[in-house]
Amino acid sequence: MPPTLVRRLAACAALLPALTAWAQESALCTSDGRPAPRALHERFINADCAPCWREATPTPPPGTGVLDWVIPGHLGDDAPLSAVARREALQRLAALHLPVPERRAERSSTVQGGPHHVRVSRGPVFDGYVGASLTFDSRAPLKPPLTGWLALVELLPAGTEGSPVPRVLMRNLLSDTIAAHNTEDMGQLWRPMNVPAGAQASRLQLLGWVSDAQGHVLAAAESSCDDAGQR
Template sequence: MSDPHATRVTVFSALLLAAGLAQPALAQSSCTSDGQQRPAVLVERFINADCATCWTDPATPPAVRGAVALDWVLPGGQGEDAPLSAVATRDALKRLQALATAPPAGSLNLRTPVQGRAGALRVAHGLPVSGYIGASIAFSGTAGRAAGQPWTGWLALVETLPVGTEGSPVPRNLVRNLVQTQWDGRNQLSKQERFRFIESRSMDVPAGTNTDRLRVIGWVQDAQGRIVAAAQSRCAGK
């Protein structure tokens, strides 16, 4: 029988489509959130792919100090003929559904504070191999400080774009792929026990992505939808 006070580890469907390639790259890479500033605010900028001018709108809010921004492009009603269809993703619709928010006809900007009290969050990614990239999100802490189960973990693969890219008035973290996972909390922990859960995936890198600009941004939400932790990766030397 296992010790009830031992550390509990839950691995959420560790999926590596290129297991022999992506996992070594992940292990060798120094692209992690270790030592990086923890975001205090998550800024999410949604753009409908039909809106030709939304990307270049000078009123686009910047990510101020202490915040991290995500840029989502929604599929438009014009389909592949939409001006921004090349970078649109249905993951943006999944995110809006989780936020109980209707897709905008043009653009929508949301700001959510990070509570930052539930546990420690770490994200990491490896090097792109054959159109895939290995990435992971890990959340750990002491059960006594972590109310609000079940938790939902989000891991976004983003392409960082400098200001001026295609006329953008702000730097952007364009979401290219997304992982969503949940810890259901069926194993109840005493206040003294520590918890840890990990999700590792091999994520598809869409065609046309500049792989030198890829990184990951992750966050964890509690059962009430509050963001309790956030983190972003950075590669050594960048």
Template sequence: MKNIAIALTATLALAPASHALAQAGCSSDGATRPMVLFERFINADCADCWTDPATPAPSGGTRTVALDWIVPGAGDDDAPLSAAATRDGLIRLADLGRQPPKNSDAHILEVGVPPAGTVRVASGPPFNEYLGTSISWQPAGKGAKARGPWHYHLLLVEAIPAGTEGSTVARNIVRNMLQGTWDAAAPPSRTKRVVLTEPRPMRIPDGAKPERLFMVGWVQDAQGQTVAAARSVCR
């Protein structure tokens, strides 16, 4: 519990109200807003999928964020890629209405244009096995337009450069995921903009290198449309 409390304190130190501290850590402040999520799913049984030089690559430059999900395979802990496998990948596939791939699969998700608001993601310095993280959402409208519900995803991602860890292409491995829903209990103000925030400590999985970690987050509306996204930059 002490670890969690300290990690959470680090998250709060990166809140938008403290601009100077935010710039010293990792946040999406000033970063390019992603317009496309390029998601690659790999079955943990498929070692060749990880090393395949023909792995689909995203286009669109900084407007596209590639995400690599390693989903558990039939081999469980004995699968070649089991060390990076997470059940979060299965949850994500279920959200998309897709079945786990026998080998690998890809999905392209476009973010709404123009974005329906602003997503902010941030993380503090690692402490033992935890990283203080947060996601916040400011809908573009006021009053009823800001009511929601809004469903958020916050991902802890590890950047793997091409030519390392056995991969011939650069990858962004999803290491942890947080999901939740914001739904205003009372009618939002007609004159003030709504800002919704979720601070949460996230565990750094065994084997992940803290210096490679960054955050990706997005928000969906009541119809399931992805209306805005963000990626953190460490400064």
């Protein structure tokens, strides 16, 4: 077994007891008490296009969950934005049936809400990992498959690396088919998520949503942290 994989498995194993205790008691960062987003606005930037990061974009309306995806470019590791590019961005584009943009692209989706509810929560960063979960419940009949998306994001203020707007940078992603009702203590989606090098723990949050087979966003949620969760 490769040494890197051994270290990762050991880190996950060390985190699991803390993650279980966190799930059974209370998480430091949750979506509890926070208004659910009424829309999801996704911005896709090709890692080859450094100027795209520095281009101004319209401010989404209040109540919108924003997510910035950096897509791996043709230049690979030599791309200007390769340090923050994630292959999961290609997965998301495929789910939306969108082509890979040469520069950048944007997509807005209405969140249905109503009888559908998502909760997201995370614990503290520990040894380069953070325990994160998504719970979904619906009072309406739903036809499978349903897909849960749980994004670990870093909130970057305007001015970061020359960006004229604040960014909600996607740092890690968990996505899988889920049931319409939760039966587990820790939710339908949960795992220790790796925190990429360079990400600041105090800026990490979660953005989660659930979509149906047609790609409609049924519900979404964003976390917020208390003071302890910011340290």
